[in-house]
Amino acid sequence: RPWKKKKKKNCPSLSLAPGPEQCPLQPPLSPPSSQQPAVTMATEKVKDPMNSMGFLEAAVKISHTSPDIPTDVQLSMREHFLRRTQRMQRQTTEPASSTRHNSFKRHLPRQMQVSSLDLGNDYMVDKEEKPTSIGRIQPELYQQKAVESEDSSKNSNKNCGTINFSLKYDYENEALFVTILKAVDLPAKDLCGTSDPYVKVYLLPDRKKFQTRVHRKTLNPTFNESFQFPVAYDELGARKLHMSVFDFDRFSRHDMIGEVVLDNLFETSDLSRETNIWRDIQYATSESVDLGEIMFSLCYLPTAGRLTLTVIKCRNLKAMDITGYSDPYVKVSLICDGRRLKKKKTSIKKNTLNPTYNEAIIFDIPPDSMDHVSLHISVMDYDLVGHNEIIGVMRLGCNAEGLGRDHWNEMLAYPRKPIAHWHPLLESKKSEKEVLF
Structure with missing residues (x-):
């Protein structure tokens, strides 16, 4: 074939x-x-x-x-063929946003912009190493904080001496008499091994204070000074007696030695007659005197992306002027990713510690950015000459603490409804000053 x-x-x-x-x-x-x-x-x-x-x-x-x-x-x-085919078929797009919200795109964390992309199996991230906008967690930093907390607990147990004072109430004049007698075994704050102590006396929540004379180079000063606080007898149960012991420095900031706080005056002594009292001075680096409170309401409109903060009033603010009063105003800063985007302020109220504002402050914030922003509220004292001083601050947001976080979450849970609360003012930290000023 x-x-x-x-x-x-x-x-x-x-x-x-x-x-x-x-x-x-x-x-x-x-x-x-x-x-x-x-x-x-x-x-x-x-x-x-x-x-x-x-x-x-x-x-x-x-x-x-x-x-x-x-x-x-x-x-x-x-x-390899499957990975390449899926990578070619998938496509990601970003939703269009309003022009007034475009400023948030460049301030939001980088992680928000790339989390929706599918990079395939070649770019899988290890589950144990999760990327964040601030980098990886460094355990040694937390160890340092633990050491600092241990040091602070040791200092809290440090002996700061004792103070002797007396209380008596005058029913005819409706006044409380506080007499600072003496202090014993105070710690040395100067290089020569002594201190220059004096005492500040408050009857909270009033901001009016009295101060003793400064006694030079002694750890056992004898004061024997009396102060009169006008107060009704029925109001004594809600008052607190606060005494702060300081070391006077001529050319620098006065060092705080410690403080004593009496919460219930009726349980402490019989106010009908003069009572002699001894108390241990508790260690403190700054006065824990109340700085006052601020009341405001929050309301958020998700459809319009609008947040309205209405500053209503303040009460019992700290006196910042020599006259015993302040010239307070409220400043609100919008913070995103550690940067201040906007700031707005209220009008100034002259010579008062209990100002009333009823002023609305509005910010445009898109709904998808509410979890990444926070509000810093500062109550300031206006000075015609020099810098304005901070009376107290507080923070709002998902990452805030205490009532600031609860008020924010309540606002998000009940949209289009104004929600008002009183907030205590706190001392400002150095990191917050760098961001806000």
Whole structure:
């Protein structure tokens, strides 16, 4: 048969015709259902990425003269093909936002902008190392904080001496008489081993204070000074007597030695007659005297992306002027990612410690940015000459503490409804001053 020898000599590499005779180098193939070329079958396999294994098998067996590719190599080629196909098919878009909210895009953390992208399996992040906008957590910093907290607890137990004073109430004049008698075993604050002590006396929540004379170079001063606080007898149960002991410094800030606080005057002594009292001076680095309170309401409109903070009033503010009063105003700063975006302030109220404002402050904040912003509220004392002084501050937001966080969450839970609360003012920290000023 000459035709059989000719066909065997010139065996085409793409011949899939059925028959018992095949090329000796070709592995046995099952006959296809129709007379279609193998290239068409491979093209159809590409359209279905989930069945890519069949495509690879067909592509491998196109050449009848090449040996079979190992199974592990085929699996790795299949995974690479799936990753590439899925990466080409997926597409991410960002929703359009209002022009007044565009300023938030450049201030929000980087993590918000890339979290929705699918980078494929080649860029999988280890579960133990989660990226954050501020970097990875450094355990040594927390160890340092733990050491500092231990030092502060040791200082709180430090002996700061004792103070002797007396209390008596005058029913005819409706006044409380406080007499600072003496102090014993005060700690040395100066290099020469002595101190220059004096005492400040408050009857809270009133901001009016009295101060004793300064006694030079002694750790056991004798004061014998009396002070009169006008107060009704029925109000004594709600008052607190606060005494702060300081060391006077002529050329620097006065050092605080410690403080004594009496919460309930009726339980402490019999006010009908003069009572002599001894108390240990508690260690403190700054006065824990109340700085006052501020009342404001919060209301958020999600559809308009508008936050309204209405400053209502303040009470019992700290006196910052020599006259015993202050010139307070309220400043509100919008903070995002550690940066101040905007600030607004109320009007100034002259010579008062209980100002009333009823002024609204409005910020435009998109709903998806509410979890990344915070409000810093500062009650300031206006000075015509020099810098304005901070009376007290407080913070609002999801990451705030205490009532500031609770008020913020309550506002988000009840949109379009004004919610008002009283907030105590706190001392400002150095980090907050760097951001706000």
